[in-house]
Amino acid sequence: MKRTLVVGVDGSAESRAAADWAAREAVLRNLHVHVVHAWLWQPLAVPVVQDRATEARRAQEILEETEAELTRRHPGVALTAEVVPDVPVPALLRAAKGAEMLVLGSRGYGAVAGFLLGSYGQQLIAAAECPVVSVRAGRDGRDGPVPAAxxxxxxxxxxxxxxxxxxxxxxxxxxxxxxxxxxxxxxxxxxxxxxxxxxxxxxxxxxxxxxxxxxxxxxxxxxxxxxxxxxxxxxxxxxxxxxxxxxxxxxxxxxxxxxxxxxxxxxxxxxxxxxxxxxxxxxxxxxxxxxxxx
CATH class of the missing domain: 3.40.50.12370 (Rossmann fold)
Incomplete structure (x- = not known):
């Protein structure tokens, strides 16, 4: 059975940083990276134009863009990816069951305010059975000043x-x-x-x-x-x-x-x-x- 590292992505700079860190970690520790994007069609009870096909296509694009970037930057990484039809917390908890670790992104707000972990991140860290790694996004949209090796x-x-x-x-x-x-x-x-x-x-x-x-x-x-x-x-x-x-x-x-x-x-x-x-x-x-x- 392959040893897996799961990373959650949503197209943000923080999740791109998390994915990049996860790929370098996987190369270091000979792990398989499984990229997960949680997306669930949820019609809103407000007068906003929604298009299910457009949103579904965007969800797939986020995954494909992440795959392409990781493959380009880390040619040796073993990689799979999927869009999970669910809200983020249960989707990532299921994906990370039996994994070596779960990797998430967090947003920086400066030295005084610190970092915003977000409610999803807090729920995942509190409930995950495996170690959860929180990665900060640097100014270039990737993780900050510390390389994986x-x-x-x-x-x-x-x-x-x-x-x-x-x-x-x-x-x-x-x-x-x-x-x-x-x-x-x-x-x-x-x-x-x-x-x-x-x-x-x-x-x-x-x-x-x-x-x-x-x-x-x-x-x-x-x-x-x-x-x-x-x-x-x-x-x-x-x-x-x-x-x-x-x-x-x-x-x-x-x-x-x-x-x-x-x-x-x-x-x-x-x-x-x-x-x-x-x-x-x-x-x-x-x-x-x-x-x-x-």
Missing amino acids: GGGEVVVGQQGGVEESAEVLRFAFEEAAARKVPLRAVRAWSLPPIYGYSPGSMWIADQLGGLAPYEQEALEQALEQWRARYPEVQVVEHVEQGSAGHALLSAASDAGLLVVGRRVRESALGARIGSVAHAVLHHAVCPVAVVPHR
């Missing part, structure tokens, strides 16, 4: 214990190995609430050498099996007290890819992205991969 390092956020972060670290090490770049593993931590109510607890912790060594040890334990599996990957450890979102954004300022986790859990409000993933998706300049884990 030979670019900046891969940055990964590590949290929790060995098992909790295993899937996130596996993905990050695979990416670093494919790119032949270093991996920067970031673990951010905050003081437990008890220290706010009991200053004496902080004094005891200080006498024992502080909490930072425990966080450093937790990071080293989480990395151990993946360092053994990918000995060629140079690993840089980074432990910092403070906001995980701020720490990751700072570490990834020149990165080629930022990898974060999303805990899979059911709630009355439905699936959620998580605060850290939400922060980096809206403000990181490089592509961001969100990896689901239990």
Whole structure:
């Protein structure tokens, strides 16, 4: 069975950037690219002229233009494409079932406002069973300053214990190995609430050498099996007290890819992205991969 990477396109500069990134990623990792354009005829209950044949033809043109551009820019890429008669979220979720990853585009609004992920993107990231990569469009309509190979390092956020972060670290090490770049593993931590109510607890912790060594040890334990599996990957450890979102954004300022986790859990409000993933998706300049884990 071929290993597949799915990319959603809609004719926008953002989706073209996502498709270009996906093609380069596929060449790096020997994956098959499946380009999906979701289009469903939906007559509007407003006085607007609509033509089903014209819209269907445009949907097919978007796909053909994307195929032609990817084939021209990446002659060696294995590629298929289809128009799916459905709305974007369910169409892409079905297409990405069993895929190695799903790639989407996001729109830039400047350094202050950050990036607009969009409701479709948020729904897909929250519900997809595979990692979802969000790619920003550069000024030329393609993805920004980071090439798929030979670019900046891969940055990964590590949290929790060995098992909790295993899937996130596996993905990050695979990416670093494919790119032949270093991996920067970031673990951010905050003081437990008890220290706010009991200053004496902080004094005891200080006498024992502080909490930072425990966080450093937790990071080293989480990395151990993946360092053994990918000995060629140079690993840089980074432990910092403070906001995980701020720490990751700072570490990834020149990165080629930022990898974060999303805990899979059911709630009355439905699936959620998580605060850290939400922060980096809206403000990181490089592509961001969100990896689901239990």
